[in-house]
Amino acid sequence: MRHRISGRRLNKSAAHRNSMRRSLMKDVIQHERIQTTEAKARAVRG
Helix, strand or coil: CCCCCCCCCCCHHHHHHHHHHHHHHHHHHHHHHCCHHHHHHHHHHC
């Protein structure tokens, strides 16, 4: 059961999730707007 487990796994390894999150945040800061999936955007928002 997933009681009180936060965060989204996105069917990826922990290293891949961290790399993707870092990359998406960097791209938003650089370009102010990016195109991504809703699930990835929600994962980055927190």
